[in-house]
Amino acid sequence: MADHQSALIDRINQLRRTRNAIILAHNYVFGPVQDIADFVGDSLELSIKANNVREAVIVFCGVRFMAETAKILSPDKTVLLPVDGAGCPMADMVTAAALRNFKKRYPGAVTVCYVNSTAAVKAEVDICCTSANAEQIVRAIPRDRKIIFLPDRNLGANVANATGRKLILWEGHCPIHLRFTPEMIKRRRAEFAHAALIVHPECPPEVVALADVALSTGGMLKFARETEYREIIVGTELGIIYRLQQENPGKTFIPLSEQAICTNMKKTLLEDVLTSLETMRHQIELNSEIIARAAVPIRRMISGKPEL
Ligand code: SF4
Known part of the structure; x- marks a missing residue:
């Protein structure tokens, strides 16, 4: 098993160099x-x-909207999503056509769109945000x-x-985070x-x-590094615990x-990364007009200076 894994990793490392690829992961x-x-x-x-x-190639280990965002920002690069079916149910809860209709009801409104959305939806909005900067964007x-x-x-709402x-508010949600309840918090607080x-x-x-406190996953990693607490209860998808534990071996x-698992985020395995680099599949293809329009709200977000 360990031999199989190290052979996979060796091959990925070889191909990463020959393909001139960078591997990004959520x-x-x-x-x-x-x-x-x-x-x-x-x-x-x-x-x-x-x-x-x-690099000429971006291998995106995450879900489709993230790989699309990479393609929008780097349209000349080849962006690979190792598992074609890795999507985000929340992103699929709004379509460009439904949003265009919704906007007609609120003329003059500024449209702020979480990056967990498709490229076609981003092409219809004024500015994007992530959970790390949503408050800052709205305040501006x-x-x-x-x-x-x-x-x-x-x-x-937060x-x-x-x-x-x-x-x-649009009526979308993340099915994983929606499952957290006040009762779970009370139980964990009593245990720890x-x-x-x-x-x-x-x-x-x-x-x-x-x-x-409520934090993006990047914010959680910073909190864990800086806090004096030795035990931290974490209310998000389980994958973050791996990195938290690796970076903070003295903390628990x-x-x-234990049920907070996003099956889409867990679809990508080392084997998929290797196949993707070997065969150059699955490439993100977006129409150039969508790329040009969707880049505007993403770049406004990255600049941190929304001019609306
Ligand atoms: S955790 Fe939620 S928001 Fe993130 S990819 Fe999975 S379903 Fe989408």
Whole structure:
């Protein structure tokens, strides 16, 4: 088994060089895939990285919308998604046509779109955000402007609570984070009385209200490094625990729920990364007009200076 894995890794390393490829991975993917990646991060960190890639090929270990974002930011590169069917149910909860109709009901509203969305939807919006910068983006919008926030109604509601801004919310959600409940928090708090409790802002507001802090996965990694707490209860997809534990061997990380597994994030295995590099499949193809339009809201987000 160990021999098989090291043979896979050797072959991936060989091909990574000959193909002039960089491997990017999200914090939620399987540990061994995180280990072979050149860069592991949250959506914002990965977008920034994808914007500055020198290599000719980007292998994206995550889900489709992330690979699409890389293609939009680096249209001249070949972007590979090792598993074609790795999608995000939340991203599929809004289509470009449905959004165009929705926007007609709120003329003049600014449309803020979580990066967990398709390229076609991004092409219809004013600015993108991630869970790391959603509050900052919303605060930067003039107070007299209406704001439509999509597709995650939970992230939107949490941002509205934090900023005091009224947001018009799209009815989407992450099925994984939706499963966290206040009861789970009470149970874990009773079991680990001295632990800090951190959750992802895709959790419902009643869960966020009972946590110590809501953070993106990148924010969770920073919190874990800097906090004096030795035990930390973590309310997000289980994949993050691998990196948290690796970076903080002296601390204990307790999942808020053992069931918080995103099957899409877990589809990519080392074998898929290897096949992708061998065969150059599955390439992200986007129409050039969509790329040009979707790049505008993503670049506004990355610049940190939304000019709306
Ligand atoms: S964890 Fe939720 S938001 Fe992230 S990819 Fe999975 S379903 Fe989509």
